[in-house]
Amino acid sequence: MDLVTVNGLSKRYGGIVALSEATFGARAGEVHALLGENGAGKSTFIQILSGAVQHDGGSILVDGRDYRPANPDAAQARGIAAVFQELSLIPDLSVEQNIWFRHEPRTLLRTVNRKEMRRKTLALLEKYNFPALRPDQELRRLTLAERQIVEIAKGLAKDTRILILDEATSALPAREAEWLLKLTRQLAAEGRLVIFISHRMAEVRAIADRLTIFRNGSTVAAHEANAVSDNEIVTQMIGRHLDRLYPERVATATDSIALSVKGVSSGSRLSGVDFALREGEVLGVGGLQGHGQRELFQALFGATRASGTIELWGKPVSIGNPRQALTGKDGIALVPEDRRGQGLLLTKSVRENLTLSVIKRFTENGLLSRQKEAALVKEMVDFLRIKAGTPEQLAGTLSGGNQQKVIFGKMLLTQARVLLLYDPTRGVDVGTKGEIFQLMRDLASKGYAILFHSSDMPELVHVADRVLVMRNGRIAATLEGDHISEEEILRAAMLETKAA
Amino acid sequence: MSAFLARNRLIVLAYAGMVVLLLVTALFSPGFLSVSNMRSTVVLAAFVGIVALGQTFVIIGGGIDLSVPWVLNSAAIIMALLCGGQDLPLVWVMPLLLAGGAFIGLVNGIGVARFGVPPIIMTLATNVILQGLILVLTGGSPTPSAPALIQFLSVGRIGGFPVIALIWLALTLVATLLLSKAAFGRHLYALGTSATVAEFSGVPTARTTVLTYVISGLTAAFAGMLLTGYSGQAYLGMGDAYLFTSIAAVAIGGASILGGSGHYLGTVAGAMVLTILTGLLPALNLSSGALLIVYGAVILLTVSVGSETFAGLGGRLRRKEG
Numbered sequence: 001m002d003l004v005t006v007n008g009l010s011k012r013y014g015g016i017v018a019l020s021e022a023t024f025g026a027r028a029g030e031v032h033a034l035l036g037e038n039g040a041g042k043s044t045f046i047q048i049l050s051g052a053v054q055h056d057g058g059s060i061l062v063d064g065r066d067y068r069p070a071n072p073d074a075a076q077a078r079g080i081a082a083v084f085q086e087l088s089l090i091p092d093l094s095v096e097q098n099i100w101f102r103h104e105p106r107t108l109l110r111t112v113n114r115k116e117m118r119r120k121t122l123a124l125l126e127k128y129n130f131p132a133l134r135p136d137q138e139l140r141r142l143t144l145a146e147r148q149i150v151e152i153a154k155g156l157a158k159d160t161r162i163l164i165l166d167e168a169t170s171a172l173p174a175r176e177a178e179w180l181l182k183l184t185r186q187l188a189a190e191g192r193l194v195i196f197i198s199h200r201m202a203e204v205r206a207i208a209d210r211l212t213i214f215r216n217g218s219t220v221a222a223h224e225a226n227a228v229s230d231n232e233i234v235t236q237m238i239g240r241h242l243d244r245l246y247p248e249r250v251a252t253a254t255d256s257i258a259l260s261v262k263g264v265s266s267g268s269r270l271s272g273v274d275f276a277l278r279e280g281e282v283l284g285v286g287g288l289q290g291h292g293q294r295e296l297f298q299a300l301f302g303a304t305r306a307s308g309t310i311e312l313w314g315k316p317v318s319i320g321n322p323r324q325a326l327t328g329k330d331g332i333a334l335v336p337e338d339r340r341g342q343g344l345l346l347t348k349s350v351r352e353n354l355t356l357s358v359i360k361r362f363t364e365n366g367l368l369s370r371q372k373e374a375a376l377v378k379e380m381v382d383f384l385r386i387k388a389g390t391p392e393q394l395a396g397t398l399s400g401g402n403q404q405k406v407i408f409g410k411m412l413l414t415q416a417r418v419l420l421l422y423d424p425t426r427g428v429d430v431g432t433k434g435e436i437f438q439l440m441r442d443l444a445s446k447g448y449a450i451l452f453h454s455s456d457m458p459e460l461v462h463v464a465d466r467v468l469v470m471r472n473g474r475i476a477a478t479l480e481g482d483h484i485s486e487e488e489i490l491r492a493a494m495l496e497t498k499a500a
Numbered sequence: 501m502s503a504f505l506a507r508n509r510l511i512v513l514a515y516a517g518m519v520v521l522l523l524v525t526a527l528f529s530p531g532f533l534s535v536s537n538m539r540s541t542v543v544l545a546a547f548v549g550i551v552a553l554g555q556t557f558v559i560i561g562g563g564i565d566l567s568v569p570w571v572l573n574s575a576a577i578i579m580a581l582l583c584g585g586q587d588l589p590l591v592w593v594m595p596l597l598l599a600g601g602a603f604i605g606l607v608n609g610i611g612v613a614r615f616g617v618p619p620i621i622m623t624l625a626t627n628v629i630l631q632g633l634i635l636v637l638t639g640g641s642p643t644p645s646a647p648a649l650i651q652f653l654s655v656g657r658i659g660g661f662p663v664i665a666l667i668w669l670a671l672t673l674v675a676t677l678l679l680s681k682a683a684f685g686r687h688l689y690a691l692g693t694s695a696t697v698a699e700f701s702g703v704p705t706a707r708t709t710v711l712t713y714v715i716s717g718l719t720a721a722f723a724g725m726l727l728t729g730y731s732g733q734a735y736l737g738m739g740d741a742y743l744f745t746s747i748a749a750v751a752i753g754g755a756s757i758l759g760g761s762g763h764y765l766g767t768v769a770g771a772m773v774l775t776i777l778t779g780l781l782p783a784l785n786l787s788s789g790a791l792l793i794v795y796g797a798v799i800l801l802t803v804s805v806g807s808e809t810f811a812g813l814g815g816r817l818r819r820k821e822g
């Protein structure tokens with residue numbers, strides 16, 4: 001019998017239908033993948049399951065009994081926990097304090113039993129073979145990936161029968177992502193149900209027993225994983241046939257150098273980087289996570305201090321802050337790593353976000369022209385096909401792919417023609433990914449120069465014209481033409497690390 | 501129209517609160533709605549409103565200005581001293597003191613934006629320093645009375661309207677333009693919503709922060725001069741009440757104290773609410789201690805009615821019904 005049975009589940013946000021008559025069924029002891037484009041309703045579905053929001057219609061049965069949790073604690077009481085896309089951790093607390101938050105082991109005097117907490121934390125980390133985490137480390141010192149791992153530990157800390165992972169691998173580097181996949185298999189083997197959301201087909205293939213596909217808030221199909229092809233899945237997800245994910249690689253690079261970087265260093269993470277990015281080129285930046293990619297992008301954008309020489313379109317520039325980077329036709333724009341923390345004002349509208357960097361352009365005699373602004377916003381929303389009810393919808397309520405499109409739009413409205421894209425497809429569905437790659441190629445052919453980092457190696461291999469591989473804060477290799485392959489990237493990224 | 505109401509729900513609430521309070525007050529003291537009484541209520545509210553103008557900008561930007569009491573007081577006392585009861589010196593004294601207020605704001609702003617001093621500490625420090633300076637300067641002796649021109653600005657009338665109400669109206673217009681119609685306003689809301697996102701978007705975050713404190717210094721100094729005209733004299737401690745009222749007016753007006761939201765139009769209602777309240781309470785014939793308690797409680801209530809929590813609760817209730 002199914003552990004979870006969902007029928008006719010519906011949820012509206014004002015005029016927006018997030019879920020309409022969705023069905024779902026999953027058994028104990030399986031890994032069940034939930035697939036769908038951004039905005040398909042996956043997150044809403046699991047928010048309902050985990051008690052974070054309440055549904056308007058339909059029924060959920062867990063163990064054959066009616067289930068309608070009023071809050072996450074009620075869900076917890078029935079053994080259901082979720083690891084959300086939007087992390088819920090408290091920066092000022094330590095790793096272990098976060099893991100046990102509001103469920104701390106107590107002494108007889110009802111004070112927190114620190115020893116016991118430490119013991120239980122270490123036991124948990126060991127049992128599931130967690131990547132190195134120090135229980136006493138303050139959360140604010142951790143990277144996005146490490147926080148995601150703490151979030152997973154928190155989900156496992158209680159007696160959880162159903163664990164839901166919402167795009168948990170999207171923030172993880174390759175090795176940790178692999179660990180997580182093993183973990184889900186281990187949990188399923190223990191008789192638990194893992195509901196797993198991911199946009200990476202390879203992962204789904206590796207671990208899922210069954211899968212359910214959502215489109216526009218409804219269930220379109222459920223399959224045994226080994227009885228359906230990738231193509232069928234993608235077609236059902238996007239409701240049409242996707243010819244190809246990666247656009248054809250047409251060489252549009254010219255001889256003119258858009259960005260020249262010489263001896264750029266920053267702290268201990270970036271030590272003497274040299275390269276040149278040409279007009280019309282998509283230049284990939286790869287390598288193992290934490291080898292200076294983040295620092296390189298931030299240094300070029302003026303978000304961290306750096307030394308060395310940077311030239312834009314042949315002119316030496318000194319970029320002290322993002323404002324200087326974004327200024328003028330010779331500017332340089334960034335799609336940042338942390339969409340929600342660096343890219344978007346979540347509580348402001350799509351319109352305000354789109355025009356934030358260029359708001360001065362809509363002023364006449366110091367006063368804003370709302371018409372001018374609205375016209376450009378509409379143009380950009382149409383051009384990028386941003387799915388929002390109206391431009392006044394709050395950016396925080398958009399799905400991940402549409403949030404990313406808003407950030408792209410914001411960047412494209414500036415006049416910068418050197419674009420820094422830091423992992424722009426993280427947590428973005430295949431359909432939107434395809435759109436983003438196509439957009440990158442179109443921009444390149446219009447004379448933009450693009451520096452492109454991705455945590456997903458196949459993207460570098462299929463999209464970039466050349467790939468810089470970083471190791472220990474330097475460029476370890478530059479791959480071109482036939483030499484661009486996952487093997488070559490890995491070889492360049494790892495070889496000397498081993499020797500050292 | 502309904503979209504407008506939804507977006508500015510908290511501001512609308514503040515005005516609704518103001519109207520309710522007016523009616524309640526009229527019940528307790530029937531003379532309250534008379535023209536002359538309304539006129540004096542608006543005049544009193546104008547002082548709160550002008551100080552709270554700068555405070556609104558600072559709070560929307562994610563900061564707070566605790567230096568308003570002694571910026572106000574310093575401007576009042578120095579003006580009285582420099583003018584010696586004469587109108588003529590005002591020509592240079594007024595610009596000088598406005599510049600002085602702006603300078604204090606500049607110091608506050610640079611401390612916060614460039615050196616990362618928490619706004620509470622920074623502005624509290626300038627407040628105390630100014631207090632000390634004024635005490636040294638006056639030695640506690642009384643100051644000459646206010647020049648006639650200043651008295652005209654604060655208690656005079658033009659065509660039946662209090663001059664200060666007209667000044668307040670003009671300032672409201674300017675503030676509204678800055679917040680709703682200028683690039684500065686967009687930058688300010690972005691800054692208060694997320695300083696990191698604003699920085700990554702190319703918003704001049706430091707300059708915007710500094711400007712808010714400069715505006716606050718300007719309005720506090722201006723209010724100090726006007727207030728001297730109203731009381732006929734400058735005296736030590738005359739700004740103290742404005743610390744609390746300026747912040748409360750902003751909060752009642754619907755701004756989040758954490759920044760990123762709110763509008764001066766809301767603050768205007770907030771200033772009115774606070775002033776009507778001070779008019780209502782004596783009519784209840786309570787002892788002065790009890791008065792303060794009721795005053796505080798009502799403000800707490802009003803602010804929480806306007807706060808996000810309450811708005812969220814209202815939203816939840818509505819959804820349950822629907």
Ligand SMILES: Nc1ncnc2c1ncn2[C@@H]1O[C@H](COP(=O)(O)OP(=O)(O)O)[C@@H](O)[C@H]1O
Nearest residue numbers: 013016018038039040041042043044397398399
């Ligand atoms: N709080 C909200 N307010 C308004 N719309 C929302 C809210 N949350 C989600 N939505 C909308 O509901 C739809 C489904 O979103 P979501 O469940 O996040 O999709 P997915 O996780 O599959 O990408 C989207 O169109 C999204 O914009």
Ligand SMILES: [Mg+2]
Nearest residue numbers: 042043085400
């Ligand atoms: Mg989602």
